[in-house]
Amino acid sequence: MNTLSTFFIFISLFASISHGIEVDYCVGDPSLPRGPEGYACKNPSKLTSDDFVFRNFRGEKQTGGIYKNNITLAFAEQFPAINGLGISMARLDFGVGGVIPLHSHRTSEIIVVIRGTIVAGFIDASNNAYYQKLEVGDVMIFPQAMLHFQVNVGKKPAMAIVSLNGASPAVQQTTYSLFDGNLPAELAEQITLLSQKEVTRMRKLFKTA
Template identity: 35%
Template sequence: MARKLATIFVALLPILLAVASADSDPLLDFCVPDPGTNPIDLNRLASYPCKNPANLTASDFVFSGIKSPAQIPASTEFVGVAVNPVQFPGLHTLGMSFVRADFGPGGVNPPHYHPRATETALVVAGRIYSGFVDSSGRVFAKVLEEGEVMVFPRGMVHFQMNVGDSLATIFGSFNSENPGAVRIPATVFGSDIKVGLLEKAFGLSAKELERLKKKLGPK
């Protein structure tokens, strides 16, 4: 019996870990935070009281900020607009957030990952080369057409590029209200990691690293 229980536990362990690592389950139907006169701080959401439900309207649960594409910088041909409880307070405690990403021709969303969420990405316009890399280094990638969805497992490095000749748009959703984003190029070459370490790790010269740091470091 003990061996049988151990086998069942091992089989259930990935599920138990996934449940334990998700956003906390809500204790109320909803909780639109009331930060008073200050802007909402994403890292202090739990400290805000909920607005009185009697004073809420349908408008508290509607967001209109991503109906149109944002201005796409010519330097990157890519722009992403995140929507979490800071922009849309009605999301608070619901365990989700989302993003709109627009790509000019050739635009790239550089390799990055979300430490606290799995993402699904729906292509609503254009053609996007999209994929992720698993922990063994295997790449799962293909060109997505309009209407197709790809999933990026939590913590996996993923990327996207517009391979069409017109504007492309993706709507991404996350199973966390604060998924986080770690952008690989900026994190590695735009941070204060010692140049000597980066030279040995990537086989780059100090001059090459300095150029990358200027390009990818804080503006």
């Protein structure tokens, strides 16, 4: 391989590593159309320090609903400063017996327990379940796109913080997808093997949740 070929290979490799790093940040503007790479940037000259701070994790959160939980998202939609940075967070609050039901993201997720005791786990594509009781300070990873869950198994409320490697990782909850969307009841019966009575009960439960 001659020197010129080596030079061009090096330049190509460097370009593939450094492509797209043309601005320091891109605070999203949710009022503008959103593309596949995120929101368009706000005018940098109009930004202040407040644009880079998220305060909604403060204080106590009221848990409730059929799952006795409260989820506070810090995705690009709620925290535009992370737009384009490939990261996001959420605060999970659990009442006694509270659950974050089976769900998935288009990203990986890491959780750290801040208060209480939970059981957390995921199910891989081979239907192997990996779950563990987690105490304060414990950390667990849920690989990309895997179905995962968290359950408060303690006698007091619990709280955890999660981080995801995407600014808008999406949340698809299995039960809500089946019973709170526009999927016809007949199809829900066929694909879940549940009776008509049970599907009707579940649809009513989630419609009023």
